[in-house]
Amino acid sequence: MLIAINTTTLTQNQLDANNYFPLELLTNITQQYKQHQFIFIFNKAYSGQLIFNKNVTPIIIKSSFKNSLTTTYWYNVKLPLVLKKHKPDLLIQTNGICCSNTKISQLLFFLDASQNILVKNLNRAKKIVTSTNFNKQHLIEKFNLDANKINVIQSAVENIFKPVNTDIRQQTKDGYADGREYFLFFGGVNPNNNVMQVLKAFSMFKKWQYSNMKLLIEGSLIYKNEDFVNKIKTYKYRDDVLLLGSLSKTQIATITASAYCVLYTPKASGFVSPIIAAMQSGVPIITMNNIGMQETGGNIPLYSNSNQPEDIAEQMQLIYKDENLRTNLMQKGVEQASKFSWEKTIENFWNVIEEAIK
Numbered sequence: 001m002l003i004a005i006n007t008t009t010l011t012q013n014q015l016d017a018n019n020y021f022p023l024e025l026l027t028n029i030t031q032q033y034k035q036h037q038f039i040f041i042f043n044k045a046y047s048g049q050l051i052f053n054k055n056v057t058p059i060i061i062k063s064s065f066k067n068s069l070t071t072t073y074w075y076n077v078k079l080p081l082v083l084k085k086h087k088p089d090l091l092i093q094t095n096g097i098c099c100s101n102t103k104i105s106q107l108l109f110f111l112d113a114s115q116n117i118l119v120k121n122l123n124r125a126k127k128i129v130t131s132t133n134f135n136k137q138h139l140i141e142k143f144n145l146d147a148n149k150i151n152v153i154q155s156a157v158e159n160i161f162k163p164v165n166t167d168i169r170q171q172t173k174d175g176y177a178d179g180r181e182y183f184l185f186f187g188g189v190n191p192n193n194n195v196m197q198v199l200k201a202f203s204m205f206k207k208w209q210y211s212n213m214k215l216l217i218e219g220s221l222i223y224k225n226e227d228f229v230n231k232i233k234t235y236k237y238r239d240d241v242l243l244l245g246s247l248s249k250t251q252i253a254t255i256t257a258s259a260y261c262v263l264y265t266p267k268a269s270g271f272v273s274p275i276i277a278a279m280q281s282g283v284p285i286i287t288m289n290n291i292g293m294q295e296t297g298g299n300i301p302l303y304s305n306s307n308q309p310e311d312i313a314e315q316m317q318l319i320y321k322d323e324n325l326r327t328n329l330m331q332k333g334v335e336q337a338s339k340f341s342w343e344k345t346i347e348n349f350w351n352v353i354e355e356a357i358k
Helices: 020-032 070-084 121-123 133-143 167-178 194-208 227-234 248-258 273-280 291-297 309-321 323-337 341-357
Strands: 001-007 038-044 056-060 090-093 106-109 127-130 149-150 181-183 214-218 241-245 261-264 283-286 303-306
Touching: 001 070, 020 038, 020 341, 038 070, 090 341, 106 121, 106 341, 121 133, 127 133, 127 341, 133 149, 133 248, 133 283, 133 291, 167 248, 194 214, 194 309, 214 248, 214 303, 227 241, 248 273, 261 273, 261 309, 273 283, 273 291, 273 323, 283 309, 303 309
Parallel strands: 001 038, 001 090, 038 056, 090 106, 106 127, 127 149, 181 214, 181 261, 214 241, 261 283, 283 303
Antiparallel strands: none
16 A cells, blocks of 8 residues: 655644644554555655655655645645656645645545635545544534544554653753743644733733742744744743743653643644643643543643633632642543553554545
């Protein structure tokens, strides 16, 4: 079997809705199904780390994706020419866009309910993979899709996300937070991730508690957002905020496990990996109050209205003031996270691939 995969979005190691889940899925299926061949299609130079095994062949179809015209030309002219040459059994699309000029079956990822997507792309996909029933219902209701076309594949995170001992926690705090406890915000500066609301909430928390707590903001592209960086320079508690920038997955895992609490409060999302990562690391998490998050976290996270800084701040204060609650959530979070495994996820994903090829 030959499977082509559009990997144009899979260039970062961060926990991001557009790449983390499909990247880890692809890592695992190429390793587990070595009897099959895979073509990874890039639009520019790529990291050698993305070529996971000998059964992966990289191909570059150059494009800058500067506008809709260059994007359309790449998908509907340049990509079909490569597909015609190699004749794969399936094309996996990881960024919500399908090719309109090929007869090859396409499998489409849809991981974020806030993602802008065209119904024509959904109709061209033989199978759609999403990570929550919340996302599936969103697709059915908004686009009137057949439920049988949409497959829910539960997310999971790597085993490197795990609790760490006291010494490692202290070393991490010394290295990133001047030895202090810290909140870790997942999501960088994407507008959908509500980083400005979290900064407002952090200001309220600091005002209410007079705490020396720090706030670490994860996101590999964070320094490219000049507007945000400039705003941080005038932020009242700027000395207590650290922009982490680009980090390896191992570094992110250690920083996660050493956090006092994780914050993940997007406006609207079905991307749940940060919730699992926090729980699996034995760290409490404050996240948005929607069905997709509750589907994954159960009664473990502290839920808040992501659009109301006061609500986020109140949850931060609650976890800070009630150490018994925090300890309880840490223990129960590990139990909840054990329900999610890569073994089950990979098996289910491969079954969908086989169905898409039929």
